[in-house]
Amino acid sequence: MDGTSLYALAEAQLEIARTATSGRAAVTVYGGHEHRLRQTLIALCAGTRLGEHDAPDEATLLVIDGDVALHAGSQVWNGHAGDHVILPPQRHDLEAISDSAVLLTVAT
Template sequence: MDNLNTLTRNQIDDARASAHGRSAHLFLHDGPLRQTVIALTAGSALDEHNAPPAASLQVLRGRVRLTGGGHEELTVGQVTALPHERHGLLALEDSAVLLTAVTEVPHRARGAAAPAAARG
């Protein structure tokens, strides 16, 4: 079992040592479920990218701005669902976030009703 406080501290240290000011560690991978600690130094960013089918972001340390469709600012302890459109992340101070993502969702789970034949 991983300790989230230790992962956060280590990733921030790694981000500070990185020329790009960022570091990430995927620590849980179970089927379509992924959990990653991402650290960014102040002013560093993750450029806009496509969203997975379902994801949330929790701030573990610092302050970040979610960019793209809006400019939502998040601080320690806050959690939000990620938008389904392209988005990015900007660190307003040295920060670490917990990204929880589901990389695939069965067609049926997306709200589609099962075909009449399948319902019996």
Template sequence: MDDLDALARQQLDDARASAHGRSARLFLHDDRLRQTVIALVAGAALDEHNAPPAASLQVLRGRVRLTGAGGGQELTAGQVTMTPRERHGLLAVEDSAVLLTAVTEIPAGARPSALAEADRR
């Protein structure tokens, strides 16, 4: 089992040493489920990208802003949210590490209950 705090620290160190100000490590990959620790130094960003079928973002350290069509959402350490289904990006407001949990494919006819409930709102 991986230690998320240690992974966050290591990825932040790697991001600070990177010319692009970011670093990521896929540490759990089980069929359609993936968990990745992503670190960004303040001001660094992940450009807009397509959303996986289902995903959540938990801030382990720092403060980030999810960007996209809805105008964005700011999150701080300890907060977790579902990622937007439309194209979105991520901007580090301060040095940050996040845990991205993503399902890369949802079999036809199956929908996670959280997504189904969000659709009803």
């Protein structure tokens, strides 16, 4: 059995994001093209956004660290460390209010 500390991984990715010109970094925690489940840890510096994009079939977002805002149409969900949300089945974007790390889980 393999285990991963999401907190340690989040801190490492935040350090990378802080030096990246894009203000973000990401690493696959589990999955890939050969799996139906994929988990990606995404780190975003404060003020950074993942631009509007289509929603996958099924996905959730877990805030590991920081504060984020998920925008979907006219709706906004504000998430803080420990919060979990099911992504809406529509175009959306994600904004880091403070330096943040989230775990995106997608089922295809």
